[in-house]
Amino acid sequence: MTDRPNTPPTTLVRRTAFPGSVSRAVVTPLQPSVVYASPSPDALDDQYEGRSKGFTYAREGHPNAELLAQKIDMLEGAEGGLMMGSGMAAVTAVLMGLMGQGDHVVGGDQLYGRSLRLMHQDLKRFGIATSLADPTDAQAIAAAIRPETKMILLEVVSNPTLRVADMVGIAKVAKDAGVLLVVDNTFTTPFGYRPFDHGADVVIHSVTKLLAGHSDVTLGYVSVKDPSHRKPIYDFAVTTGMTPSPYDCWLAERGLYTFPLRYDRAEANARALADHLAGLAGVSKVLYTGRADHPDHARAQSLLQGRDGNMVSFVIDGGRAEANRMIEAVPQLAFAPTLGDVGTTISHPASSSHRGLTAEGRAALGITEGFFRVSVGIEDIDLLKVDFSQALAAI
Numbered sequence: 001m002t003d004r005p006n007t008p009p010t011t012l013v014r015r016t017a018f019p020g021s022v023s024r025a026v027v028t029p030l031q032p033s034v035v036y037a038s039p040s041p042d043a044l045d046d047q048y049e050g051r052s053k054g055f056t057y058a059r060e061g062h063p064n065a066e067l068l069a070q071k072i073d074m075l076e077g078a079e080g081g082l083m084m085g086s087g088m089a090a091v092t093a094v095l096m097g098l099m100g101q102g103d104h105v106v107g108g109d110q111l112y113g114r115s116l117r118l119m120h121q122d123l124k125r126f127g128i129a130t131s132l133a134d135p136t137d138a139q140a141i142a143a144a145i146r147p148e149t150k151m152i153l154l155e156v157v158s159n160p161t162l163r164v165a166d167m168v169g170i171a172k173v174a175k176d177a178g179v180l181l182v183v184d185n186t187f188t189t190p191f192g193y194r195p196f197d198h199g200a201d202v203v204i205h206s207v208t209k210l211l212a213g214h215s216d217v218t219l220g221y222v223s224v225k226d227p228s229h230r231k232p233i234y235d236f237a238v239t240t241g242m243t244p245s246p247y248d249c250w251l252a253e254r255g256l257y258t259f260p261l262r263y264d265r266a267e268a269n270a271r272a273l274a275d276h277l278a279g280l281a282g283v284s285k286v287l288y289t290g291r292a293d294h295p296d297h298a299r300a301q302s303l304l305q306g307r308d309g310n311m312v313s314f315v316i317d318g319g320r321a322e323a324n325r326m327i328e329a330v331p332q333l334a335f336a337p338t339l340g341d342v343g344t345t346i347s348h349p350a351s352s353s354h355r356g357l358t359a360e361g362r363a364a365l366g367i368t369e370g371f372f373r374v375s376v377g378i379e380d381i382d383l384l385k386v387d388f389s390q391a392l393a394a395i
């Protein structure tokens with residue numbers, strides 16, 4: 001019984017057509033729909049069998065993910081890339097979609113922390129073995145390969161010590177051994193290095209970082225060279241629910257518009273800041289691949305062709321007390337363990353990404369209490385120089 005007797009029968013929930021317009025929206029529409037209605041069972045058959053193109057359920061795909069993947073494909077020289085809910089979803093989907101019980105993977109020994117954990121602790125439970133080796137030495141990678149090795153997983157520039165992998169040597173090792181070369185290109189970005197141009201089989205991104213660039217979305221990307229590798233990765237991701245939300249993809253596409261501008265500016269700032277840091281009292285070491293004193297400078301020059309990116313690490317004289325004082329002196333710079341934001345962020349690996357290691361383990365990598373990593377942003381460089389002078393003066 002209705003208590004509104006004069007209201008004609010109606011319903012607000014029945015879906016009505018979106019208002020038509022002969023003019024079109026300038027901005028990419030955000031499509032949050034989880035489900036898509038098909039015209040008929042026959043039409044749905046056609047969709048599922050690939051005879052017609054249509055979305056069905058957002059976990060399996062949606063326009064905002066597809067559009068974003070196409071744009072990252074352009075940057076990477078790829079086709080058919082897939083968006084994932086995070087960079088780690090991308091890493092996981094590749095490792096678990098392409099390997100099974102009895103397989104073995106060789107990883108760089110300074111991979112992103114969660115990638116290392118996945119390989120050591122989680123893959124093991126599923127019967128997939130892992131070896132780690134130093135990617136600056138292609139012979140060390142070659143020596144880790146076994147008959148059951150299925151893939152090599154690498155990052156081009158390591159975090160946070162910014163060592164540069166021997167990509168040329170390792171691509172040859174992978175090819176000769178018939179194993180897949182998987183490159184996590186998050187740090188270098190397609191502006192620094194395009195893995196598919198140099199023998200990679202799979203490219204991964206944490207889009208969360210430089211590509212989206214504003215620290216407001218968590219997303220990942222995967223693309224493959226051999227199309228037959230796409231379906232196992234896709235199916236694993238869809239089944240385990242690793243696929244991304246439309247809103248995050250929409251926001252990341254907006255971030256991506258300015259990626260080239262942000263990258264150029266952040267890189268120019270990083271170069272200038274690295275030189276500035278090297279001249280400050282209290283700084284004992286500066287690591288930037290574009291500087292002649294970087295241990296892998298020559299290799300960086302040939303691989304990155306002068307696109308050294310926005311990451312700078314440095315070491316100050318002193319321990320935890322000096323590290324605290326330095327960070328406290330510059331509250332305007334976010335002390336946060338991330339990278340690729342429009343604003344400069346500083347991280348302290350000993351208390352964050354590398355806190356799980358013993359002091360000796362960290363020392364072996366050169367990560368002391370005085371070690372800092374800077375993700376340089378797009379601020380006015382003169383402001384950044386003042387900030388860092390102030391930070392160093394405070395210790």
Ligand SMILES: *Cc1c(COP(=O)(O)O)cnc(C)c1O
Binds near residue numbers: 184187
């Ligand atoms: C951050 C990062 C990841 C993980 O990405 P999320 O989006 O945080 O899941 C993987 N690899 C590298 C090199 C990263 O920097």
